[in-house]
Amino acid sequence: MQKIVVLSGAGISAESGISTFRNNNGLWENHKIEEVATPEAWEVNKDLVLDFYNQRRKQLFEVEPNDAHKALVRLEEEFNVHIITQNVDDLHERAGSSHVMHLHGELKKVRSTLDSGLIYDLEGWELKVGDTCEKGSQLRPHIVWFGEEVPNISLASEIVSSADCLIVVGTSLNVYPAAGLLNEVRPNIPIYLIDPFDVDTSYIRDFRIIKANAGDGLTRLVNELLENNKK
Numbered sequence: 001m002q003k004i005v006v007l008s009g010a011g012i013s014a015e016s017g018i019s020t021f022r023n024n025n026g027l028w029e030n031h032k033i034e035e036v037a038t039p040e041a042w043e044v045n046k047d048l049v050l051d052f053y054n055q056r057r058k059q060l061f062e063v064e065p066n067d068a069h070k071a072l073v074r075l076e077e078e079f080n081v082h083i084i085t086q087n088v089d090d091l092h093e094r095a096g097s098s099h100v101m102h103l104h105g106e107l108k109k110v111r112s113t114l115d116s117g118l119i120y121d122l123e124g125w126e127l128k129v130g131d132t133c134e135k136g137s138q139l140r141p142h143i144v145w146f147g148e149e150v151p152n153i154s155l156a157s158e159i160v161s162s163a164d165c166l167i168v169v170g171t172s173l174n175v176y177p178a179a180g181l182l183n184e185v186r187p188n189i190p191i192y193l194i195d196p197f198d199v200d201t202s203y204i205r206d207f208r209i210i211k212a213n214a215g216d217g218l219t220r221l222v223n224e225l226l227e228n229n230k231k
């Protein structure tokens with residue numbers, strides 16, 4: 001069975017109603033995202049950082065997977081599909097995809113600031129100052145902040161380097177090391193890029209661009225890949 005690897009970003013969840021980072025000028029209530037999603041911001045203003053993630057987590061209870069997430073589930077009928085997502089939402093899982101790796105963490109999880117191995121599913125949407133782990137330390141969002149290491153990047157590189165096909169969808173490819181994963185693809189492996197807007201692709205070798213929203217673009221591409229596989 002051929003292995004198809006998908007690198008997804010905020011754009012795949014846009015049609016579910018979750019706004020992307022950079023199409024919104026990268027601002028949240030006049031704060032730059034990079035100023036909220038950092039260890040420094042956490043040190044200075046925990047309430048602000050928690051509020052940012054609480055709002056995003058709360059929104060997760062109001063949104064549903066869209067056609068793009070669902071198309072990737074159908075792809076599993078004929079292919080070994082591995083999704084590497086920069087998203088912290090759980091829409092790939094809720095759609096039913098089997099192999100989903102989160103590069104930048106998961107909104108619905110929290111972890112201890114004392115022991116990073118203590119990771120919990122959060123009940124509800126709100127994490128507050130004073131909420132602690134079993135060892136008594138403050139809990140933080142289970143998110144990879146700017147300036148922090150990306151624990152899953154080596155595993156992600158391995159997955160990409162064994163792909164027979166790569167689909168890149170809904171990411172501006174602005175953030176490293178995630179964007180660097182495209183350099184791990186073996187030569188002659190087809191790369192598809194789905195995005196309705198212009199993305200800087202100057203450093204990507206041969207690829208096919210599908211200039212469309214994720215829902216429409218992925219539905220068409222998945223139909224085509226399933227059809228061609230039957231021939």
Ligand code: OAD
Binds near residue numbers: 015033
């Ligand atoms: P960005 O907001 O940087 O990029 C979103 C991409 O989705 C852009 O290229 C848009 O053109 C595209 N897009 C918008 N609407 C779309 C639609 N309906 N269908 C398909 N594509 C659409 O988001 P990411 O590249 O995911 O990191 O951002 C990467 C990381 O930067 C995030 O994981 C986050 C952020 O800061 C952390 O929080 C650590």
